[in-house]
Amino acid sequence: MSKYDILVLGGGPGGYVAAIRAAQLGAKVALIEKERLGGVCLNWGCIPTKTMLRTAKLYKDILRGEEFGIVGIDVDNIKVDWNSLINRKDKVVNQLVSGIESLMKKNKIDIYEGMGTVLNKNEIKVNDTTLWGQNLIIATGAKENFPSINGLEDMVKSGKVINSKGALSLKEIPEELVVVGGGVIAVEFATLFSSLGSKVTLIQRSNRILSSTESEMATTLERQLKKVGINILTNTKLKSISNDGVLIEHKGKEKLFKGDKYLVSLGLKPQLKGLESLNLKLDSKGFVETNGRMETSVDGVYAIGDLNGKYALAHVASHEGIVAAENIMGMKSKVDYNIVPQCIYTFPELASVGLTEEVAKEKGYDVIVSKFPLSANGKALAEGENVGFIKIIADKKYGEVLGTHIMASHATDMIAEAVMIMKLEGTVYDIKEGIHPHPTLSEAMMEAAFGAIDKPIHF
DSSP states (O other): OEEEEEEEEOOSTTHHHHHHHHHHTTOOEEEEESSOTTHHHHHHSHHHHHHHHHHHHHHHHHHTGGGGTOOOOOTTTOOOOHHHHHHHHHHHHHHHHHHHHHHHHHTTOEEEESOEEEEETTEEEETTEEEEEEEEEEOOOEEEOOOOOBTHHHHHHHTSEEOHHHHTTOSSOOSEEEEEOOSHHHHHHHHHHHHTTOEEEEEOSSSSSSTTSOHHHHHHHHHHHHHTTOEEEOSEEEEEEETTEEEEEETTEEEEEOOSEEEEOOOEEEOOTTOGGGOOOBOTTSOBOOOTTOBOSSTTEEEOGGGGSSOOOHHHHHHHHHHHHHHHTTOOOOOOTTSOOEEEOSSSEEEEEEOOHHHHHHTTOOEEEEEEEGGGOHHHHHHTOOOOEEEEEEETTTOBEEEEEEEETTHHHHHHHHHHHHHTTOBHHHHHHSOOOSSOTTHHHHHHHHHHHSOOSOO
């Protein structure tokens, strides 16, 4: 029997990062993965969708070329070649998977391909091999949580109903796509296919899309999506899904929406198969319960990523993997879930970290709210991307930044400044004192900080 300091079950962004960090700290590590290194994020999630969204954005920009002084574009004959788009996506994914494989070899991590079944907290069976480890890091992720809807199961079997993975494997761009759900995945795919020419209908059960996102950003984005032609229905009740379409109840009436495909994205549930012998303590939603050190109810067993239900985000999984590995190797490491950036890759992008105004007030803070519009930012105007704003939530007493919410074309890159300010317990005065380069979108952060203190310079 092969023996290791750490067994890592799952090779996604949590598992492979945990394996690398543990190996860097001197551990002998084995990683078990049933499909491909990189997990859902790299192979069927984050990277593929962002690669495809890049094509969609470039296509949209070409169509509006005359706004930027480019003439001679025959918009009637420009189209997206779906097969070429998919081939580029696959090339990007394969390059990154190869990179992870190289990192595994570089760090002398043993990889076992196959479904891992946990026999006990120290042993995992993979195919006909049993591995022993002093510690175990579980990173098995989560899977689609299809609710009980009349006809849904049959439509899944027929291939008419797809999940996000299925959307990346389509043979062609659907003429009409019905998206059931209004969360991040649903909205990003609605953005993608609408930009590529599909007629998209998005059906959301609650009163707005992106219900967990800062409200002004979500409502502003909803207006933008409607403006580009996406049909959005909120406050709906799902009745059934069949070959005839999606039947809903909306404003007291039954309505039917038919599409070539039906993308259903209604949440996740933990992937617990193969873990039954551990008898792990689960939370009220069925996810594995962990503390800030990523420890489970079983000594020596750690759970990271979507499995623990904290945040279904690749960067959180990676950070949790580092924390788990460092704790196993004797370092005192802990995850601060109060400072987690959340990103949505729509047009424009949305990014948030920390508290919203409503939550800050609920927690008893006397808050300052400062918002600076991109319509007053030179770089945004130059790029023709002036829809959006930066909003800073700060504590009035000291000016400490409690939260930042950005709607901008590069919001997902810009949010890092707010993350670091909050990590250092910085204030709006610190942001104001930092010289921001001109012309950049990041200047809007400085302007919002000035607004929290007194008044912005350019608005």
